[in-house]
Amino acid sequence: MPGAYRIAPDLITDRRGNFYEGLRTDFxxxxxxxxxxxxQINYSVSRRNTLRGIHSVTIPPDQAKFVTCVRGALRDIIVDLRVGSPTFGVYDTNVLDAESGLSVLVPEGVGHGFLTLTDDACICYVLSNEHVPGTQIDINPFDPDLALPWGADEPPLLSEKDAAAPTAAEAAASGLLATWEEALAAAAVAPSL
Structure with a gap:
């Protein structure tokens, strides 16, 4: 997916455990x-089988995210919500866990969500812009057209807001989603990504 990256840190391991650099902006x-x-940096702590997302932010103000699981494990999914993108509606899945330090860079206009695989899972979001109330975009994580592979063994715990969110097609038809060109322009002029 254009602009999205999976980042695997170099682990330094010894008998005590491991050490890694979580984020090096120069690299x-x-x-x-x-x-x-x-x-801005946010944390979210959830019990096992909690599903959060799919979330994005309008352009403007736009927001890229560097996402890392700092405790436990989760199935992380990003989905391209940039209307006109060559990969619109395409998703990518990763299992993020605290031990590996694997992270995902989510570009502007791309949606993000996750399903926790352990109790007390904690995810960290390093954000390129501050939260602006009223700019969050929510897409139903069970949108049948997206058919996201959550892999839950039982119905997940879900907020009422996420359960009632529109599909990607409904959000696009109502003008909520940014275009591919708007997302590229935001990334090009943003001081962050």
Whole structure:
């Protein structure tokens, strides 16, 4: 998916456990060709089988996310919500866990969600812009056209807001989603990505 990256850190392991650098903006810029300047850091703690998402942010103000699981494990899914993108509606899945330090860079206009695989799972979001109330976009995580592979063994715990969210097609038809061109322009002029 254009603009999205999976980042695997170099683990330094010994008998005590491991150590890794969670985010090096200079290395991220070198790999992506664009700077990433953190503006806000959020954490979310959830019990096993909690599903959060699919969430994005309008353009403007736009927001890229560097997502890492810092405790437990989760199935992380990103989906391209940029209308006109060559990969619109395409998703990518990763299992993120605290031990591996695997992270995902979610670009502007791409939706993000996750299903927790362990109790007390904690995810960290390093954001390129501060939260602006009223700019969040919610897409139903069970949108049949997206057919996202959550892999839940039983119905997941879901917020009422996420359960009632529109499908990607409904959000696009109502003008909620950014176009491919708007997302590229936001990434090009944003001080963060």
């Amino acid at each position: 991220l810029e070198q790999a992506t060709g664009r700077p990433f300047a953190p503006r």
